Amino acid sequence: MREELLAILEKNSRIDFKELSILLGVEEQAVLKELEALEKEGIICGYHTLINWEKTSIEKVTALIEVKVTPQRGQGFDKIAERIYNYPEVKAVYLISGGYDLLVTLEEKTLKEIAGFVSDKLSTLDSVLSTATHFILKKYKDHGTIINKKSVDEREVITP
Amino acid sequence: MRNFLSEKVTSLKPSGIRKFFDIVSEMKDAISLGVGEPDFDTPWHIRDEGIYSLERGRTFYTSNAGLKDLRKEIANYIERTQKISYNPDSEILVTVGGSEAIDIGLRAVINPNDEVIIPQPSYVSYEPCAILADAKPVIINLKAENEFRLKPDELINAITPKTKVLILPYPNNPTGAIMEREDLEVIATIIKEKDILVMSDEIYSALTYKNSHVSIASIDGMKERTILINGFSKAYAMTGWRLGYACAPKEILSQMTKIHQFAIMCAPTTSQYAAISALKNGDSDVEVMRRAYNQRRRFLMNAFEEMGLECFEPYGAFYVFPCIKEFGMTSEEFATKLLMEEKVAVVPGTAFGECGEGYLRISYAYSLENLKIAIERLNRFIQKLRN
Ligand SMILES: Cc1ncc(COP(=O)(O)O)c(C=O)c1O
Numbered sequence: 001m002r003e004e005l006l007a008i009l010e011k012n013s014r015i016d017f018k019e020l021s022i023l024l025g026v027e028e029q030a031v032l033k034e035l036e037a038l039e040k041e042g043i044i045c046g047y048h049t050l051i052n053w054e055k056t057s058i059e060k061v062t063a064l065i066e067v068k069v070t071p072q073r074g075q076g077f078d079k080i081a082e083r084i085y086n087y088p089e090v091k092a093v094y095l096i097s098g099g100y101d102l103l104v105t106l107e108e109k110t111l112k113e114i115a116g117f118v119s120d121k122l123s124t125l126d127s128v129l130s131t132a133t134h135f136i137l138k139k140y141k142d143h144g145t146i147i148n149k150k151s152v153d154e155r156e157v158i159t160p
Numbered sequence: 161m162r163n164f165l166s167e168k169v170t171s172l173k174p175s176g177i178r179k180f181f182d183i184v185s186e187m188k189d190a191i192s193l194g195v196g197e198p199d200f201d202t203p204w205h206i207r208d209e210g211i212y213s214l215e216r217g218r219t220f221y222t223s224n225a226g227l228k229d230l231r232k233e234i235a236n237y238i239e240r241t242q243k244i245s246y247n248p249d250s251e252i253l254v255t256v257g258g259s260e261a262i263d264i265g266l267r268a269v270i271n272p273n274d275e276v277i278i279p280q281p282s283y284v285s286y287e288p289c290a291i292l293a294d295a296k297p298v299i300i301n302l303k304a305e306n307e308f309r310l311k312p313d314e315l316i317n318a319i320t321p322k323t324k325v326l327i328l329p330y331p332n333n334p335t336g337a338i339m340e341r342e343d344l345e346v347i348a349t350i351i352k353e354k355d356i357l358v359m360s361d362e363i364y365s366a367l368t369y370k371n372s373h374v375s376i377a378s379i380d381g382m383k384e385r386t387i388l389i390n391g392f393s394k395a396y397a398m399t400g401w402r403l404g405y406a407c408a409p410k411e412i413l414s415q416m417t418k419i420h421q422f423a424i425m426c427a428p429t430t431s432q433y434a435a436i437s438a439l440k441n442g443d444s445d446v447e448v449m450r451r452a453y454n455q456r457r458r459f460l461m462n463a464f465e466e467m468g469l470e471c472f473e474p475y476g477a478f479y480v481f482p483c484i485k486e487f488g489m490t491s492e493e494f495a496t497k498l499l500m501e502e503k504v505a506v507v508p509g510t511a512f513g514e515c516g517e518g519y520l521r522i523s524y525a526y527s528l529e530n531l532k533i534a535i536e537r538l539n540r541f542i543q544k545l546r547n
Contacts, residue, residue: 004451022462023455023528032172157505158181158194160284 001026005034006043011144013047050143060107062091062136063114067122068104068129077101080127089117100132111135172288173272176511180495184505190530191534192505196333198388198397198451198478199525200439201447203438206396210434218429224421226254227432233439234405238390242363242375250410258363258391258404260420265359265387265406266293266325268415274324279310281481281514282329288401291413298323304483307472309335312346319350323355331364332522334512335481336457336474341374348379357412358386360397363404366395366446370441370475377407384409387416394477395446396438401431412484442461443455453478456524456531463535467542478525481509483516487545495520501544502537 008015008023013040017035021028034047038044053060076089083106086091092105102123108114119132139147184190201207206293231248240245246252255261262285278286279300287525290297300318302308308347315326328347330339351358358376365373377386391404404427406416415517420426460480466473471482484494491508499505507523509516524531 007451009454019459024458025458153199155195155197155199156181157184157190157508158177159190159196160175160177160511 001030001034002038005031006038009044050145052139052147054139059109061109061111061114063106063108064134064136065104065106065118065122066096066100066103066134067109068100068131069102069125069127070129071101080125081124083121086154087114087117087121088110162430170291172291175284177209177284177507180492180505180507180511183496183500184499187369187499187503187505190499190503190505191530191537193507193522193524193526193531193534194507195523195525196479197392197399197525198396198449199527200403200435200449202396202398203442205441206398206434206438206445209437210401210430213430218433222254222426222429224426224434225252225417226427226508227429227436230254230432230436230439231291234407238375238388238407238438241372242378244375244378244388244407246407247410251407251413253406253408253413253420254432255391255404255406255420256427257276257393258361258389259389260424261389261391261404261406261416261425262286262359262361263289263292264388264416264419264423265408265412266290266295267419268367268412269325269357269387270295271324273322273417275320275322275357276325276327277315277323278327279314279319280330280358281308281332281334281516281519282327282512284512286327286329286361295324296322299513299515301501302335302337302512304472304519307474308335309331309339309343309482310347312350315350319356323354323356325359326351328358330362331368331373332362332479333364333403333477334479334507334509334516335519336477336479338368338370338373338474338476340371341379344376344379348376348382351385352381356385358382360386361387361389363389363391364394364477366392367453367478368476369450369451369457373476387412389482392435392438396432396435396442397449398435398438398513398531401428401434402430403427403435447546453524455524459528459531460522460524462533463539469542480522480524481519482522483519487542491517491520492535498538498541502541504534504537504541 019029019033029126043158052070061146072079081093084090090104091104094103096103106114118131122131202463231252234252235246235248238246265287272294274295275298276290276295279302287297289472298318300314321463360376362375377383379386387408389406392398461473469482471480474480491510495506495508507521509519
């Protein structure tokens with residue numbers, strides 16, 4: 001049940017126990033127990049909402065920043081990653097294989113704030129060797145959801 | 161002027177679905193649960209392969225039997241899912257949907273007045289195709305108390321010295337019924353004893369919710385007397401690509417290929433390239449869709465239970481077949497009234513045979529959100545009738 005439960009929740013975290021129990025064909029109590037276990041084990045890390053900020057009047061700029069760093073003795077990349085991810089404006093930090101080391105997602109109100117973060121906070125960290133900043137111009141798909149997708153049912157209304 | 165029309169064709173009953181279709185099409189804001197095809201888009205890698213084949217200019221006829229690579233993949237698929245070995249060179253034919261396979265399969269084996277046994281409720285094309293092939297259809301009225309499975313005594317009662325073919329329509333459209341290995345074994349014993357051929361329409365084989373589908377051709381001594389029909393429409397959400405296939409002993413398959421060659425030439429080339437990708441890389445897509453169907457199926461069964469609507473639990477395809485006999489209306493009356501009053505379209509069970517009277521086919525090839533709205537309306541309708 002675990003995999004299927006996670007797959008449902010990943011798409012719809014607002015679904016309630018009763019409906020989960022119906023869809024999965026198990027008792028509500030069992031769903032409850034499994035959810036508790038998943039949270040306790042840190043498999044479920046949060047319940048978020050996917051927001052298309054572009055449609056609001058709220059200004060947001062998102063940048064993806066490639067960061068090259070020198071790993072620190074005994075701690076590898078973890079220490080430097082921590083120094084970066086503790087900033088609340090940093091939305092995501094991934095350790096990446098290939099041409100650079102860390103991929104940082106940064107969300108601010110303006111371009112200027114992003115530029116400021118990179119030059120004042122990121123580049124000045126001792127172990128940061130270089131950065132490359134990419135601004136997101138448009139989100140087509142995020143977290144598996146196609147943004148602005150209109151789904152019209154084009155099937156014939158009755159078919160055998 | 162003379163009447164140019166064929167008596168055989170003009171005397172065919174028009175499809176019961178067609179009639180209802182015309183009423184529903186008139187209604188703008190009706191919610192339909194009447195569709196017999198998946199709501200999912202064809203998985204992208206499959207579409208992409210079709211597009212790529214067009215870009216490379218693969219726009220010619222293929223061999224009559226279909227692309228060799230596709231037939232090989234079909235053979236692999238049947239081997240992997242059913243443990244039956246078919247020779248891709250002589251025992252597999254790629255067709256224009258399962259529909260064509262039903263038609264030419266019957267035409268390849270029927271002599272005038274041979275009898276074809278058709279269990280109903282079942283898909284609308286078996287009976288007309290049998291008639292067009294000059295066979296005499298012999299209908300078995302399946303029973304709800306048997307979960308619409310074919311029972312050995314029902315089969316025995318339908319067999320006469322003229323019986324040539326049994327059509328085995330499982331997993332079933334419209335009932336959602338399945339036949340499990342034990343059910344098939346007793347049927348197979350009778351079939352072998354009475355020396356009958358089986359046409360097994362397994363188009364919904366990938367969509368079962370209990371155990372994996374078992375093909376009757378996998379039972380000892382049955383492969384040589386079975387025309388196995390399957391296709392891409394339901395499992396891979398590829399209805400519009402018009403692609404299916406038949407697997408049969410080579411004596412039968414070569415005659416089917418002859419008809420196919422003269423009537424069709426070959427199945428659509430683009431679809432054949434796309435289908436290779438479906439069979440090679442599509443298992444996980446099918447599983448995602450199967451799970452979604454299963455969740456909707458459970459949702460509907462639970463909703464029926466809550467509203468006290470009688471329905472056996474179906475384990476296949478994407479249909480439920482609730483009983484509406486308590487309301488003292490025919491299926492058609494019920495469906496029409498439901499459409500007029502609550503704007504929900506379902507298909508009267510009678511569209512799939514007379515014994516579908518008293519039942520409705522409800523398709524769950526719809527999003528949960530859609531199903532929820534429709535069920536709410538259905539519930540309101542039923543409570544009104546009961547008061
Ligand atoms: C039981 C059954 N067999 C065959 C078909 C034909 O499917 P296709 O010709 O798309 O393969 C259908 C389609 O609805 C069906 O429900």
